[in-house]
Amino acid sequence: MGSKWGALLVSEALVKINANLLEISQWNYKLSNAGVGTLIRDAFVAQMEEEGKSLRAAKAALESALSSGTDLLVHREKCDQMNESYKTASLQVRKHVAHSFADYLLCTLGRGVPVKENVYRDQIILQRIPLLLPHEMYHFLYDDSGKLRVDRQELALYWHHAKVGWLDADHPGVGHNVIGLYGDDCRYNKSGEKLISITWNAVLEESTSLELSRFPICVLRCSLAIPDYTLKRIYSVIAWSLQALAAGVHPQVDFEGKPLPVIHAKNQGKPIAGGKAYVVEYRGDLKWQREAFGLKCHWGAAEICHVCNAVKGGAVLNRHSQGYITQGVLSVANGYPSLTCKAYNGRLMLIFLDRCCHTCLEDHPRDVELVNACVGIRALCGWFDMLERAGRYLDLNQRAGLYMVGRKFVATVERLALIALLQGHQRWKLQPKLHCFVHVNEEHAWWGFNQRFNHCYVDEDHIGLTKKLAQCVHRGPLMEFRILCRWLLRLGSWSPSDEG
Secondary structure, eight states: OOHHHHHHHHHHHHHHHHHHHHHHHHHHHHHHHTTOOHHHHHHHHHHHHHHHHHHHHHHHHHHHHHHHTOSHHHHHHHHHHHHHHHHHHTHHHHTTOOSOHHHHHEEOOSSOEEEEEETTEEEEEEEOOOEEOHHHHHHHHHTTTOSOOOOHHHHHHHHHHHHHTTSOTTOTTTTSEEEEEEEEEEEOSTTOOEEEEEEEEETTOOOSOGGGSSEEEEEEETTTBOTTTHHHHHHHHHHHHHHHHHHTBOOSBOTTSOBOOHHHHTTTTSBOTTOOEEEEEEEOOHHHHHHHHTOSSSTTSSBOOSSSOOEETOOTTOTTEEOOOOTTTTOGGGTOOOOOOOHHHHHHHHHHHHHHHHHHHHHOTTOHHHHHHHHHHHHHHHHHHHHHHSOSBOOHHHHHHHHHHHHHHHHHHHHHHHHHHHHTOOOOOOOHHHHHHHHHHHHHHHHOBOGGGGOSHHHHHHHHHHHHHHHHSOOSTTHHHHHHHHHHHHHHHOOGGGOO
């Protein structure tokens, strides 16, 4: 029997077995969540585990037969029998579980949110957008599922450092768990259509599973979103959920003050597993921050920075100023060479350019522009190196070292811009991100918190996963629902104990 035919023959049976094994791993949590008593729950779980052993044995035999190419039909029939046996044995267990794993976590509270009827028409309709509420996902992750655990020692160290640095000692979140929020949009197909993705994460959890270190709250096609309406309603639901999380108790009414649906009402008034949690990080690029918070100070306004009083058109060497950044200045066609590398790839390219510049300097040791370029690029390489070597909390020497090296980089870039201006070259442009870098560098010196631990690299990895899931599902009214369901399948099969 050919290998292709053999693979087709057994694939259906293996898919069913894998689905059943995944379900078996979730029975304990499902029964517990449904309020089934401990004795009955333990008996059901033990019975399902026995069925799981038979399924695993049948699966191993079928895979072995597929490798050898013999007795495929015999082992295929055996797998079908084991699947039917499990289906029969699990009927009694299913009666005790009113709702599925996805039903419990997926929420469509309220009457829906205002969205466009479709891409080509501006008619507004109310559509029920699926959400993974932060307080319910948090409860699931820290409950019997064992996906996450609170490290009290690490938590105490975080709050000790925060009180010394940037927070008041009487902050209500002191001593409780900490989470972060992230938002961004991304293109998910060749037509350039975009998705909005909002996620949260446990700040002090450092999972080796990049795909499951960020937990989605919602995804939404940009083509459906109505400016100033759609996201505001979603934000109100998220804020309501986060307030419940800060209180540490499941809410008794929904975000509109109405009774909760039955599936969400069974936990009302009960403590949330893992305890209280407070949002301490809001992450996202400049575009997202501007749109999400309605910032009046941004790169397109006269006052460009929401943190300080920086304005456009100030002196080049003034720390709180940036030159005018126009569409033409940002264009390569207007004379400014530009090399754009995102995230970690940019750091690798930086090391390569450092080697190239120093090699060129050996041939042209008196070139002022090249000397300054070498100083600037070496300073930035050193800054990244110190950042990577340091832990979450910086001591005084690390604060001073990072600040001095960062200031050297900024001063060198400003000097290069002046040199280019004097020579009549369009080679070194000052961008708004340089101003952001100044603030990051200053916060290292002020607060002693390593900004490497709240960058967006992992968040962007999750955006990449969201794009893949979007490309795998059918479009239509249920597209967002299908994306979240596929992610929940990954979450259900994730076991932190398997990480290595």
